[in-house]
Every structure is written in structure tokens, then in C-alpha cells.
Amino acid sequence: MNSYRRVIILSIAILCVLAVAGVGAPQQPLSPVGYVNFQFTSLGIGIGFSWGSGWLAFNGQNYPIKVEGLNIASVGFSTANAIGTVYNLVNPFDIAGTYTAVSGGLALTQGVRGTLAQNERGVVIDMVAPEQGVSLTLGTAGFTISLQ
DSSP states (O other), rough: OHHHHHHHHHHHHHHHHHHHOOTTSOOOOOEEEEEEEEEEEEEEEEEEEEEEEEEEEEHHHEEEEEEEEEEEEEEEEEEEEEEEEEEEHHHHHGOOOOEEEEEEEEEEEEEEEEOOOOOOOOEEEEEEEEEEEEEEEEEEEEEEEEEE
């Protein structure tokens, strides 16, 4: 089961990178400049809604953030602690905004969700979220991050 789960996660990650980055678009190497860590709850019946709060770690400082979002293909209820690497962030205020994301995950009591997202300022977040609960998430999503 673990090797099957790894194959699914790797496949989802590859699809996320291709979808967000754009196949054939000129690529620039990304260097991590910060990290996000937040707890969130998801509830979905066809369309899913997630909400939570946490922290952005950037240039030796921690900034409180709030996260809210929608997912087009989501069923179930789960809670998760997302950990993500942040790229293309110059100013901590640039983390705020609306993100377009490709997300996928499966939890049957426990599971994992992977998300790759970019906001209108070009900030990219690559997240992994171990989940507790019963849920299936796959497809495009959108969420907003605001500084508190």
C-alpha cells in the first residue's frame, strides 16, 4: 500500500507541476525563500471548502496567515497540517492574494494531499498535507491567503 500511495503522490505532483508551470513555457529555476505551515479543515460534497490559519516563515520572521479556499472535485471531511515551500517571494506582503492551484489527495482515516499553487504576484507554494478523516480531492482549486 505504501508504494502504491507513493506512486499516486508522485503522479499528482508531476501533473501539478506541469499544469501550474505550463508545458513548453520558458522555465526559470526556483529557489526556496520561505515556508508556510498551517492547519486547515476541509468539507466537500462535490465542491469543497477549506479554512484555516498558520504561519509564513520568511527572512527570519514569522507572519500569521489565514487561508480560505474552494475545490471543484471534493468529497468528505478532513483536517490537515499543511507544510509548504514558498518561491518567488520578495516582500512578505506578497504572500497575500488569490492562488490558482492543482490539488489531489485521498484519505481513508489517514492520507495525504499535494498542492502546487501560484498567486497573481507570481508567488509559488508547493505544499504537502497529511490528512485525518475521509476525503477525496482531485482537480483545480483556488484559495486566498491573507496576512493577519
